[in-house]
Amino acid sequence: METSTETRLTPEPDATEPLLRMRGIVKRFPGVRALDGIDIEVRAGDVHCLLGQNGAGKSTLIKVLSGAHQPDDGTIDWQGERIRIIDPQAALDHGIATIYQELDLVDGLTVAENIYLGHERARWGVVARADANRSAAGLLRRLGHPEIAPATEVGRLSSAGKQIVSMARALSHEAKLIVMDEPSAVLDQHEVRRLFGVIRELAAQGVGIVYISHRLEEIREIGDRVTVLKDGHTAATGLAAATTPTSEIIRLMTGRAIEYAFPDRPATPPSGEPMLAVSGVSRPGEFRDVTFSVAAGEVVGLAGLVGSGRSEILETIYGARRSKAGSVTVGGRRLRAGSVGAAVAAGVGLCPEERKSQALVLGESVGRNITLASLTRFARGGFVNRRDERRAADEQVAALDVRPSDVERHVRTLSGGNQQKVVLARWLLHDCRVLLLDEPTRGVDVGARSEIYTLIRDLAESGIAVVVVSSEIEEVIGLSDRVLVVSDGAIVHDGPAAEIDEHAVLDMVMEGKTAA
Amino acid sequence: MKTDIAVASEQPDTGRRQPGFAALFSGPAGRSLGLVIALVLLCVVGVITSGSLFMSFDNVMTILRLASVIGVVSIGMTFVITGGGIDLSVGAIVALASVWASTLATQTLATDTHWIVMVTTALLVGGGCGLINGLLIAYGRMAAFIVTLAMLAGARGLAEIIAQKQTQVVTVDAFVDFFGADVLGIPVLVVIFALVSIAGWVLLNRTTFGRRTLAVGGNPEAARLAGIKVKRHTTLLYVLLGLACGLAAVMLLARTTAGTSTHGLLYELDAIAAVVIGGTLLSGGRGTIVGTVLGVLIFTTLTNVFTLNNLDTSTQAVAKGVIIVVAVLLQQRVAARNGST
Known part of the structure; x- marks a missing residue:
């Protein structure tokens, strides 16, 4: 790994074996091919950015990589060896750690306990607390955040702090590849800066990073290479993150040349x-x-x-x-x-920050979510007139172009943009x-x-x-x-x-x- | 500027109708179909082992009369659980209401005026206990489990104090005559259960109250931010269940012609079990009255079949436990296939 920094700096594509090579990855779900032949190569010390719209297959791909999903076809080579990642534990054993968007930390445990959760430092079944705290402190120092005390309860940390703890946990598995799913989504600009510092430091130590984000400007700043996914295919891979024009990336993502305006x-x-x-x-x-x-x-x-x-x-x-x-x-x-x-x-209507936890009743239909705040309008003597309700919901779905335009569909199956439209529709209906x-x-x-x-x-x-x-x-x-x-x-x-x-x-x- | 982007969800397998046999079990009616099949199977066992004795009109009415008391409680429990709560105190509330409605004083007053006094008393006691539960849970921000556990202990204790651990025989003949009568050959108790079930179904599926119950159970924060008065609604759910317990106490008084502090023992477990095997989500947000009714009928039919075959209650209890586990396991598989857990 000592040559990794050089590998990163000198762009000689095939000089070294890539850390990870995935070829022709296919994953089918009933009725859908979520992944339909994905190719991607990640080198040690690279920050490899994964771009694509919702539904392009990013989440499925990282679930394959983390062992949560089994691919139906395709090969995975890890440090030159053909491997199968049969479950999340296997991924960790290989040194592939994934940090999901919803951080999977236990709020009631301390920083150190979270870092070593599942592979506790223990002697004869008794947790070696001091030892764990010491090692945790070492990891946090390595990440440039020595101010996070290993004995603090995780619930008391900010989102940014939790992010760092998740990374420390990945490092505790001696991860050689860290997959980060939209880590910046919950951070403000200042915290994103610090996160980037940490990522650069890890890359310099030879760790490969797969970085997923919706924000192009971040990718420009932190990324080395970009892979663009579209509809389960690799639209392009190995693009230079710094120099590929924005219009080109958007064209690859959407299949058309647009810029959001x-x-x-x-x-x-x-x-x-x-x-x-x-x-x-x-x-x-x-x-x-x-x-x-x-x-x-x-x-x-x-x-x-x-x-x-x-x-x-x-x-x-x-x-x-x-x-x-x-x-x-x-x-x-x-x-x-x-x-x-x-x-x-x-x-007054509010579309809250956390759409899923604060605005939507996920198990309910699109229509019922839309009419939630205006139910009394469709009710006489407490009885809901379902025909009126249905008509009103249909009108909103059509007016806001919610797709698919099916008011009976469970709202959890919609993409983020369409879920947001449902919340907007609720307040429009409420006049x-x-x-x-x-x-x-x-x-x-x-x-x-x-x-x-x-x-x-x-x-x-x-x-x-x-x-x-x-x-x-x-x-x-x-x-x-x-x-x-x-x-x-x-x-x-x-x-x-x-x-x-x-x-x-x-x-x-x-x-x-x-x-x- | 409208852009034509793909709207495929991240989990493409969810929310789709499965073709074929599985589709039968996917809808709300389909979930009940499994329960209907289970009930039919139980009846087949009943017919095979007891023949005409099981199928006789009298026996069917016995089953239904047995089902009616716990059934009314279970309908109320369906609302509380759908709304994201739990109530362990139903059995104790039934006991307290039955004792309070059959004290010497109440019965004397009822004899002097009208038996409706006893009914009102039971409903007030039940509704009052429910109100206390609801207020403590919603406004006192205490866990439903703890509050109703306290009520379980407290209400039954109070019932024992009032009854002085004696059985209070119901002497108001008009009361017993009214609730013990038949309407077109069907016992009044069964008619009450049927009416409560229908009312419960309408309330849950056709009214703003029911819709809000689903929203409060499914995502209380979203419900609150949509302008629903979540605390008041939660309180009302417990009051509703309290009233159901009061009504159940009246029915029990009529069936046994006595009020005692040992009435309604373990009703909380029977009611929760019936609700859960019926298909209502224990975590809230989804509820089914039809499922609950079927759940109650399955358990009472089971009891009946066992009794007819002279099997003891211990064996019954084991069978009940097995049924709960199997039913919930099956539901999970169906739910997983629908991707709507």
């Missing part, structure tokens, strides 16, 4: 009586003295880091958190603080006047994003006051008429989106400074 803003910004007015709202420890207003038809974006208080502000407006001071008025009428019911009745969107495109693939953006703009044009929160500054600026910057629980800037750029926002976010 933001819809045009109206030439004259909407004005008039504020539909939503937030005045002096505070929650000690989260945010203070937040004041802003949104006119009907206006899109206002809240930019800020995770933990800056931006999501908390939205949830407080919605009544899911009780404000300790100030007032929220909708259409001139003051909302009762801390009452979701009052907000919903006044026509909402104020729509609060928290991370509207999280887990939504590049192609579907444009659709969501267009939809949001259309909604605003129909007279809804929209508030958008997003970790992606580009998205906040591109989507909004007006941008508010939240830093450290306070609004530090409020101005037209057209007059500010990403760098200026980043400056304020990082430094907490007000624009001059």
Whole structure:
């Protein structure tokens, strides 16, 4: 492994045997070929990025690699030897570790206990705690995060901290290949920076990394090579991450040349009586003295880091958190603080950050999820008129172009973008006047994003006051008429989106400074 | 700008209708079909071992009368479990309601006025216990398991105190006459069970209340953020079950013509077992009244078959245990095939 750094720096394709070579991988599910001949090669010390839309086969491929799925055809060569990965334990034994999007850590155990879960450091069945803590500390140091104490309970760590613990666990298996499924999705920009530092360090030590992300700019920054999947095929592999043009990558992913674009803003910004007015709202420890207003038809974006208080502000407006001071008025009428019911009745809708856990009843149909907030409208004397309900749901599905357009389908089987449309449909059906969107495109693939953006703009044009929160500054600026910057629980800037750029926002976010 | 992207899900095998035999078992009706087959098999065993004795009208009514009391409790339990809860105190509530409704004072008042006093008392006691359970669970943020475990101990203890561990014979003849009567040859108790089942089915499948129960059980956070008053709804579910227990107590009083603190022993286990083998998810979010009714009928028919063959209750208990495990195992396989666990 000592030559790995050189291998990485000198691009001699066939000079060394690749760490991993997968050829012609096929995986069938009843009725579908999820993988239909995937070829991929990963070299030691490489950061190999895997791109593809939802359904392209990324998740299935990493499940094959981690031993969770058995391929129906194809070969896997690991360090030059033909292997079969029969179960997750076998993958770990070979040194292939996978860090899933939903981190599989046990909140109630300590950092060290999590790292060695399943292969505890023990003597005669008694866990050697001090030994485990010492080794864990070593791993964390190696990852550049010595500040995480091995004896801390994992539940008390931030998402970023948990990410690091997962990586330490991978290293504890002496992983030579680490697969990371969208590790940046839950991190803010600052934390992503630090994660990249760790990844670079691991790659320099000769560990191969398979990195999955929806964010092209990240791949440019951290990746060495790119493999693009489309509909279960390898569309292209071994592309240079730094130099392949964006248009080319998008063309490979979609089969067409598109770039996701933001819809045009109206030439004259909407004005008039504020539909939503937030005045002096505070929650000690989260945010203070937040004041802003949104006119009907206006899109206002809240930019800020995770933990800056931006999501908390939205949830407080919605009544899911009780404000300790100030007032929220909708259409001139003051909302009762801390009452979701009052907000919903006044026509406020929230599309929460965690779509699956906070918005959708996954085991229910698309139609029932859409009508959930407006059930009383279809009910007489408590009885639901199912024909009316069905018709209303069908109309929303058609209007928002939810695919597949089947209201009976379980909502869990939809892609992220379509699930988001279902949540939007719920509030449209409710005739909402104020729509609060928290991370509207999280887990939504590049192609579907444009659709969501267009939809949001259309909604605003129909007279809804929209508030958008997003970790992606580009998205906040591109989507909004007006941008508010939240830093450290306070609004530090409020101005037209057209007059500010990403760098200026980043400056304020990082430094907490007000624009001059 | 509309873009034409693929919408295939990450798990392409879920949510599809399977063709062929498996499809029979996939729908809500299909899940019940398995239970119907089990019930028919049990009846076949009954006919083979006991012949005409089993098939006689009287015996069928005996089974149904036996099923009606626990059946009413199980219908209520279906709502609580579908809503993501559990109630271990049903048997104790039935005992307390039966004792309270048959105290000397209550019966004297009933004799002087109307037997409906006894019914009202039982319903109030049951509903009241349910309200306490619900308030502590929803607003006190305590685990349902713990709250209802406490109620299990407390309610039965209170029943013993009130009854002084004596059996209280029901002396209000009008009460016994009314509930002991037949309507068109069918016992009133069975009619009540049928009515409660129908009402339960309508409530769960056709009303906003039922729809919200599914949402609260399926994803309470999403339900809350959709504007549903989750705490109030949860409380109402326990009140509903409490009322069902009160009604069951009335039926038990009529059937046994006595109130005692030992009524309803182990009802919590029988009710939960019936609900679960019926196909209601123990984790909430999916519930079936038809399944619950079939579950109750399977257990009572089993008891009947065993009794007719002079087999003891211990053997029965073993058979029950086996049935629960087998039924749930089968359901899991069906659910896994449908990808909708």
